[in-house]
Amino acid sequence: MPHIPSPSPADRRAAPRIGRLFWALALLLSACALAVVLASPDLVQGARMVIRLTARTSLALFLLAFTASAWVRLVPGPGTAWLLAHRRAFGLGFAFSHALHLVAIVAFARLDPAGFAQQTGVANIVTGGIAYVFIALMAATSWNGAVRWMGARRWQWLHTVGAHYLWISFVVSFGKRIPMSTAYAVPVLVLLAAMGLRLAGRLQARGRRA
Numbered sequence: 001m002p003h004i005p006s007p008s009p010a011d012r013r014a015a016p017r018i019g020r021l022f023w024a025l026a027l028l029l030s031a032c033a034l035a036v037v038l039a040s041p042d043l044v045q046g047a048r049m050v051i052r053l054t055a056r057t058s059l060a061l062f063l064l065a066f067t068a069s070a071w072v073r074l075v076p077g078p079g080t081a082w083l084l085a086h087r088r089a090f091g092l093g094f095a096f097s098h099a100l101h102l103v104a105i106v107a108f109a110r111l112d113p114a115g116f117a118q119q120t121g122v123a124n125i126v127t128g129g130i131a132y133v134f135i136a137l138m139a140a141t142s143w144n145g146a147v148r149w150m151g152a153r154r155w156q157w158l159h160t161v162g163a164h165y166l167w168i169s170f171v172v173s174f175g176k177r178i179p180m181s182t183a184y185a186v187p188v189l190v191l192l193a194a195m196g197l198r199l200a201g202r203l204q205a206r207g208r209r210a
């Protein structure tokens with residue numbers, strides 16, 4: 001197993017600068033989840049509504065972080081520069097939103113084990129569990145010092161593989177619901193467009209270097 005050095009005191013000092021945007025997102029997401037629970041006829045319905053709500057808020061925040069570099073490359077300007085500068089807050093906002101997804105999943109599983117078993121399976125829990133490991137590792141290493149601490153290659157590997165694993169998780173989770181409602185094709189198409197945008201951004205950067 002490769003040796004990873006402990007964070008230096010400078011790295012530790014640089015670590016927890018999360019920013020106001022993240023806290024605003026966390027507050028808004030928590031308030032929306034609470035409002036949804038209060039408006040639901042019972043706690044089981046409330047948990048299920050929060051699962052659906054946070055799947056969608058997670059998608060929006062994930063897409064902002066996932067496409068930020070591509071937007072700057074393809075459409076340089078103050079708006080896209082702002083997006084890139086706040087990519088970490090959107091990434092952490094996504095992690096927060098998905099933590100709420102997990103809290104609601106645990107509540108649903110405890111309040112209605114039979115209903116939960118109908119909605120999920122072992123494969124779902126294993127692949128979803130792997131996604132949560134990526135989310136936790138990516139969130140924990142989203143500060144500047146982590147790149148120095150882990151080494152640029154390992155950091156890049158974790159964040160690239162993790163982001164693509166999450167992209168696939170979203171495509172599968174929304175895609176498998178298309179037979180229930182064709183409206184689920186919309187997020188799948190948006191996810192495909194986001195991947196196209198990233199590829200176009202990469203190609204343009206490569207073209208410039210060449």
Ligand code: HEM
Binds near residue numbers: 048049126170174177
């Ligand atoms: C162990 C991990 C996970 C479990 C057990 C789980 C469980 C569930 C359940 C039970 C639902 C259906 C809720 C309902 O309709 O009542 C759901 C919906 C969903 N989940 Fe998760 N989930 C997990 C992780 C993830 C991950 C990692 C993603 C994506 C990155 C994701 C994305 C979604 C999406 C897109 C929906 C559909 C929401 C909608 O109907 O609009 N889930 N999840």
